[in-house]
Amino acid sequence: MSTAATYTEFATREAYGVSPTYERLSRAVAANPAIHELLETVPEAKRQPNLLFGVVRLLGGPVDDPAGFHDFTVAHWNEIAANLRVRATQTNEPGRCAVLLPVLAKLPQPLALLEVGASAGLGLYPDRYSYRYGDRLLGTAGPVLECELTGTEPPARLPEVVWRAGLDLNPLRVTDPDDVGWLDALIWPEHEHRRERLRAAAAIAAADPPTLIRGDLVEDLPALAAQAPAGATLVIFHTSVLYQVPEPRRQAFEALVRTLPGHRISVEAPGVVPFDGLPPAPDDTLHNVVALDGVPLAWARGHGQAMSWFAD
Template sequence: MTEHAKLADVFERFATQQAAGKSPLYETLSRTVAHTPELLDLAADTQPGQPAPNMLLGAIHHIIRRGSQHPLATYFTGHEELDEARAGALLTDFCRRHAQEIRRIISTRSVQTNEVGRCAVLLPAFAALQQQLGDGRLIRIVDVGASAGLNLLWDRYTYDYGGHRISLPASDPDTVLFCEIKGGTPPLSLDVAQFVRPVGIELNPVDLTDREATEWLVSLTWPEQTTRMHTLNRALTLVARTPPTILAGRAEDHLADVVTETPPDLHLVFVFSWSIYQIFGSPGGRERLVDTLAGLSQHRPLHEISIGHFGHNTPRMIMASHDGGVSRSDAVAHCDVYGAWLHWLATSAGRAPDGREIP
């Protein structure tokens, strides 16, 4: 298979497996790219390891959001539907006019989304962990792959679980994360004061003073997802006021240091929200992560909360403990990629009703 054919297949799969049913515009544009050699040539400039459809479409969205008056921009407002017959000419013309800017973006930037909505899935996991530990000791969260650090501000958001609204002591009433509970009864009650000294680890932290960098985060959301854009902009405003601590560099270079410098009287929890594959590669990234944390647990007990697909069609959340080189993990929930819904599987402490590990 030629490189063109491989890239065309990537765009076709993006259209059918990711955009279909969620973004009619991106589904149409992705199919258009897949059948247009000139556009595939442009997309080929995406940095190695980055998803070309997200990068190319994100770059187009970014340029349009910054003021492009091209006729294609009309369809990014969500008011009109773009048919495939017209998409080819419009998209090709837009990319020709902005080829230099598109190449600059996709060859230097990365898909560095910071999905705030996932905090609605993480909050029940934090509550479950607090119940599981049950000793009153303080808990430190380490968000690995923190991007702009928005998930470290999980205690600043307001949560709505199917009409059941949760406001934490520092919640911003205007930044509301909505999550539908599809099954199970997740724990939602927790003592926020027990969570202290959160820190993020990120290879390339987003510079919150760089307007283009923060706008790029917004541009990576899909045009129809206006609620996500609004929530992200609200969260960026909050994080700019009180920036969290983020360690810049490779996760492998910081994990051991964080384990060492965290006081032994604190529980240490590593959170991976769709970031494992970026750090440990795919496939087999989860196994390499377990080996790493098991090794570090020779020094002290560690806890882990990871969200991802892990070889399954439906994303899931895993809670794990690593102690003395021994690791134990449970899948405690299925969830939406953006945190829009949660199906809680565990009843307490990350176990199924009959005590078995949930596959």
């Protein structure tokens, strides 16, 4: 896909109705050959809108003014490019736990959670957050994660988690101000509620840090999974991660994870983890497929704000 098409699709399918600032900026970048030329000097995987916009925000550049964004990007390209090469879109959105919870609550308790692509590990605390599904409130502590849930009843209980661990090529630490600054830069401009959630979730993780391992999702996953305690249900999960993994490595992961014990929850775009016979998505915006052990269950929005259950 061309750079122009990538930014147009991001504006149309991801930012539309969610972030007017990023929708406007994406359309401006799509029509800006000078920015395209600069982006073509970095690997294709490093040209994605979320990564570019996050780096510019981290470096103090404007994203609310396309002309100012253009001038800043051209003037500071060497520094921007250096950050693009070493950083990844490690959006650690606690809100995604709201689409994991209906699946986790149905599994045999207690749980041992292992997240692939864990970033700072904020997705490893579904038992420490509260949730609002319509008029149903679940939980009494932590940030309240709101999700528009259709097609199934909200879960009646929080999961019991006795072990939590994460695997990431570059794990982030919630106790490191620079790492938290990068997570903040990845939050879209208008989403102050997500910044508040980030701070609240980071405080929970800092008080009881998970095991975060720097490693590869194929080479290092079996050894980490083997550390899960006996008597707990191992759940390996990943949310909006595999699109960053090259196709051959993705296939190797798919083959490996089927051999491991326990269960696997995937929350990925349908082109990343493909399934046959999916029902139509609720609308034209980008939705992920929530699946358990390779069986698709529901559509979900990228930040966990909505879930449409379609499985029996």
